[in-house]
Amino acid sequence: MSSTTVTAAPAAAHAHGAAGxxxxxxxxxxxxxxxxxxxxxxxxALTGVPLLFADEDWARAFVRFLGGFQAAGLIHRVCAAFMxxxxxxxxxxxxxxxxxxxxxLAILWGPDSMVPQPQDGIDIWRHVKWxxxxxxxxxxxxxxxxxxFDYWAVFWGMFIIGGSGLMLxxxxxFSILLPGWVFNIATIVHGxxxxxxxxxxxxxxxxxxxxxxEKFPMDLVIFTGRVPEHEMRAERASEYARLAAEGRLTAQxxxxxxxxxxxxxxxxxxxxxxLGVLTIVMIFYSVLR
Numbered sequence: 001m002s003s004t005t006v007t008a009a010p011a012a013a014h015a016h017g018a019a020g021x022x023x024x025x026x027x028x029x030x031x032x033x034x035x036x037x038x039x040x041x042x043x044x045a046l047t048g049v050p051l052l053f054a055d056e057d058w059a060r061a062f063v064r065f066l067g068g069f070q071a072a073g074l075i076h077r078v079c080a081a082f083m084x085x086x087x088x089x090x091x092x093x094x095x096x097x098x099x100x101x102x103x104x105l106a107i108l109w110g111p112d113s114m115v116p117q118p119q120d121g122i123d124i125w126r127h128v129k130w131x132x133x134x135x136x137x138x139x140x141x142x143x144x145x146x147x148x149f150d151y152w153a154v155f156w157g158m159f160i161i162g163g164s165g166l167m168l169x170x171x172x173x174f175s176i177l178l179p180g181w182v183f184n185i186a187t188i189v190h191g192x193x194x195x196x197x198x199x200x201x202x203x204x205x206x207x208x209x210x211x212x213x214e215k216f217p218m219d220l221v222i223f224t225g226r227v228p229e230h231e232m233r234a235e236r237a238s239e240y241a242r243l244a245a246e247g248r249l250t251a252q253x254x255x256x257x258x259x260x261x262x263x264x265x266x267x268x269x270x271x272x273x274x275l276g277v278l279t280i281v282m283i284f285y286s287v288l289r
Contacts, residue, residue, distance in 0.1 A: 020230060021228070021229040021253055022228055022229070022255065022256050023227055023228075023232055023249075023252045023253060024225060024226060024252055024253075024254040025221055025225055026221065026225040027225060029093065031222060031261075033090055033093075034222050035223070035264075035268075036083075036086045037083060037086050037087075037154075038272055039079075039272070040079040040080070040082045040083040041079075041083065041197075042275055042276065043075060043076070043078075043079035044076055044079045044083065044194070045198045045201075045276070045279055046279065047066065047072040047073070047075045047076040047079070048191075048194055048198075049195070049198060049282075049283065050063050050072065051063075051072070051191075052194075053282075053286045056282075058282055058286075059282075059286075077169060080162070080165055080169075083158075094107060095107070111141040111142045111143075111238075112143075113143075114143060114147075114151050114152070115148075116145070116148055116152075119141075120145040120148060121145075122138075123138050123144065124145050126138035127145075139236075139237040139238045139241075140235065140236050140237070140238055141238040141239045142236065142239045146208050147208070150204070150205050153197075153200055153205075154197075154201075157196075160189060161190060161193050161194050161197060164189045164190035164193070165190055167182070167183060167186045168183065168186055168190060171183060195283070198280075198283070199280065202276035202277065202279055203280060206276060209222070214235070218265065220257065220261075220266070222265075223261050223262070223264055224257035224258065224261040224262060225254075225257075225261070226254055226255075226256065
């Protein structure tokens with residue numbers, strides 16, 4: 001949890017009608033990192049996917065719109081550079097926060113950890129039973145099993161896509177250390193893993209974060225950092241009960257979401273959502289036709 005200072009929320013309802021208290025879920029740094037990661041990933045996807053389908057009319061037309069393959073390559077590399085900076089910054093932030101808290105093991109274990117734990121397996125089983133109408137809906141803590149899956153998919157992908165991408169970006173330097181055949185493998189790995197990442201983010205992640213019925217058309221929490229009390233109690237009842245039992249619930253209270261953050265989420269996030277869905281449609285069109 002971010003160390004951002006929070007204040008008590010006013011009793012008045014916010015403009016969108018969700019009355020009651022709000023609780024801080026993501027701090028400013030976490031939201032800023034996600035925003036940069038989101039924008040740069042979309043940028044890499046929009047400039048990389050047309051290269052994989054360069055024989056398609058739509059791909060060539062879109063690249064011409066960007067100014068040609070050279071311009072698309074420049075945009076791709078700039079986005080990739082910012083993405084790497086955000087990734088390294090996130091890892092440093094996690095460890096620095098853990099050291100400052102005095103509990104380094106919190107990175108690996110506990111409700112604030114993104115590392116999969118036995119409880120996640122139990123939650124999956126209970127969720128499947130609920131889907132089949134064989135049990136009650138499970139109660140989740142701070143991070144659900146599908147959020148951890150999303151997180152580690154991106155984390156793992158950064159090493160594979162980022163490592164192969166750097167090799168292709170700076171072939172002269174890496175050729176000093178590696179044989180030539182490795183670059184052929186890097187070319188295949190970079191394209192295939194990137195296509196897998198695009199498919200995952202623009203389908204599974206978008207559905208989990210925005211398109212499932214209780215969130216449609218968009219979950220703004222990653223943009224505002226705030227979650228209303230009724231939503232927290234309904235979707236993360238275990239976290240709510242745990243914070244209340246530990247006497248930390250009041251400390252997590254915060255002000256209602258800023259209008260600017262909501263507008264950013266709806267317009268910029270919504271644009272990314274639309275572009276992502278259109279990219280998936282064009283990929284399927286190219287593969288299946």
